[in-house]
Amino acid sequence: MPYTCPVCGYPHLEEQPHHPGAGGSDEICPSCGTQFGYHDGANDDLVWRTKRHEVLRRKWIAGGMKWHSKVDPVPGDWKPETQLRNIEP
Amino acid sequence: MPGVTIPWSALPPAPPPIVPPPNIPPPQPMLPPSDTPGFDKTFAPQPLPPPVAQPPRNPSLADILAPWIQPPDAEPPPPALPPSETPGLDKAIARINAPTPGFHLTPGLGGFSQPPMWSLPPPPQLLPMPPLPVPPRGGGLGTLGSTLSPIAPAPSPLIRTANGPAAPTMPQPGIGIPETLAQLARRLMPYATEMGAALGRTLPSVGAAGAGAFAAAPFLLMPSNTGSTTIDLGDGLRTSLPPGQRYVPIERRVAPGVFGTDVGAIWKQVPGLYGEVDPGRGVLVDPEQLREALGDEAANRILNTPGIMPMAKPPSDEQLPSLPGNNSASTPEPDNDQEPPKEPPHVDVTNPVSKGKNYAQASKGSSPGHRNSNGWGRPSTLAKHFTDHGADFAATDEEDYARQAQAFRQRALQKGLPTKIDPNGISRIYDPITNIFGAYNANGTTRTFYKPDPALHGYPTNMDYWNAQPGLLQGSP
Structure with missing residues (x-):
């Protein structure tokens, strides 16, 4: 079951970004580069993490919404502005 | 006071306007000019552009992104900075705060600007943790x-x-x-x-x-x-x-x-x-x-x-x-x-x-798992982690990076480095001396390996980041 990146809305994460009580998945979002558990906090403080996601999202947008991964190729139909609609503003 | 009406005519006359004597200079800007013109320019009051009538247009990219890039509601203003001795840092901060071209969403906002690092939301558990006595493995009976x-x-x-x-x-x-x-x-x-x-x-x-x-x-x-x-x-x-x-x-x-x-x-x-x-x-x-x-x-x-x-x-x-x-x-x-x-x-x-x-x-x-040649838990993720973190360790290639991750884990055993184990059996190890962090599956294979950076994880210090890690700290003196 794919999961959605809470930062950029990329809809094909392989793992749930965070496990309650057990930290982040350490998966790196190929779209925005967020490593869950590193860039977005380590514990279960949802309020802080939500704000952190907003900060990371603004950074990614300000940086031009570039595809992060140099390992995973950019999907042919990838549209970052459309992808953002996968998350609640 | 209810029931009492004071006529305007009964009020004392307004005081005369204060006129500065000729020997007092006119008011000066509060901040003296520094060596960083860009910094001053950033904080200088920007005149608002006159409203220009524009023809109706289709929704632009900025319109689409507007809901996601509104500035936060209650971000604290950046604290007053003392005169810096690091002009390079000032320039970097000014660059961060500079309006980003292409994101002028609202004329009055002057464009979208990256929030300064000090305005990030405060992370939890920011209180510095004193060197607590290590919880004894006996559990619960630890303190005196x-x-x-x-x-x-x-x-x-x-x-x-x-x-x-x-x-x-x-x-x-x-x-x-x-x-x-x-x-x-x-x-x-x-x-x-x-x-x-x-x-x-x-x-x-x-x-x-x-x-x-x-x-x-x-x-x-x-x-x-x-x-x-x-x-x-x-x-x-x-x-x-x-x-x-x-x-x-x-x-x-x-x-x-x-x-x-x-x-x-x-x-x-x-x-x-x-x-x-x-x-x-x-x-x-x-x-x-x-x-x-x-x-x-x-x-x-x-x-x-x-x-x-x-x-x-x-x-x-x-x-x-x-x-x-x-x-x-x-x-x-x-x-x-x-x-x-x-x-x-x-x-x-x-x-x-x-x-x-x-x-x-x-x-x-x-727990069960197979230890592959380099000890990396999910080989499909190794290239991504190497790309993002390999430079932290001057790793020559993915294998070298993965080997260093396992070597760090072995060193953690020998040196008794701080280790937390979460309910899933995932071990997280941090060496505050070398600032190396590693996470390992319950079977010992590596999940990730990097040198934490406050600019990336958002906590004030790397030790704060470590303290926020889930799991129970393993007993070590």
Whole structure:
């Protein structure tokens, strides 16, 4: 079951970004580069993490919404502005 | 005042306007000009552009993104900065705060600007943690004599709540008078019985002997803050039995606890000395290792302890875990792309039968794995982590990066680096000296490996980031 990146809305994460009580998945979002558990906090403080996601999202947008991964190729139909609609503003 | 009306004519006349004398210079800007023109320009008041009538147009990219890039509502303003001695930093800050071309959403905002680093939302648990006494593996009895109260209400360490790890034994207020050893013993007795029963449910080997018999054995069964059960081997030695783990380290008491007891004592792992949990029998130890580490007399005493038996064949180096919670090579399986568990195992705390069983099964389920050549847990992710973090370690290639990650884990064992283990058995290790962080699956394979950076994780310091990591800190002095 794919999961959605809470930062950029990329809809094909392989793992749930965070496990309650057990930290982040350490998966790196190929779209925005967020490593869950590193860039977005380590514990279960949802309020802080939500704000952190907003900060990371603004950074990614300000940086031009570039595809992060140099390992995973950019999907042919990838549209970052459309992808953002996968998350609640 | 209600009912009283003061006519305007009764008010005193307005004071005359204050006219500055000619020798007072006109008001100056509050900030003196610095050496960084860009910085001053950033903070200088910007005149608003006159409104220009624009023809109607289709929604632009900025219109689409507007809901996601609105500035935060309550971000605190950046604090006043003293005159900086680092012009380069000033320029960097000015660059961060500079309006970003292409994101002029609202004319009055002057464009979208990146929030300065100091305006990030404050992370949780920012209070600096003092060097607390390390929680003893005995669990809950750690602090000094005046805080012995957690014994009674502490839940079984084999019971996990649905929301998280085994309930940690937190000091609780209520008893302010030091208890005597007799009182302590009386409080421990029912707990030891409970632990015996729980262990009996968890380990079939012990269960065969019966929970009651186990509780009556000359072991001191104590709750542990690591979710494991501790067995006193005598002679200042003990071992812990984390659920689902086969090889267990043996520890030596290096500092006595309160009144010479194990309460609050400090324990260190005896290098190279392990016990093996043998379902159906008890804990097996290698007599040769034991004699080599402790001498003949102490080794013989331990070998005569009920439930402790000599092991026929000592484990090889590959089989031995390097950290508590690791039994990677004990149950090798062909799958080398082990998926970590998706969710912490659920334990029905209302069902006593399921308490230890589910936790043990869950731990066992997350433990087996195959140690591939470089020790990386999911090979498909290695390239991504190497790309992002390989430069932290000057790694030449993915293999080199993965090898360094495993070497760090081995060093953590030898040096006793701070280690946390979460309910899924994931170990997180941090070396504050070298600022290296590694996360490892329950089977010892690597999840990630990097040098934390406050600019990336958002906590004020790397130690704050480490303190926020989930899991229980493993006992180390």
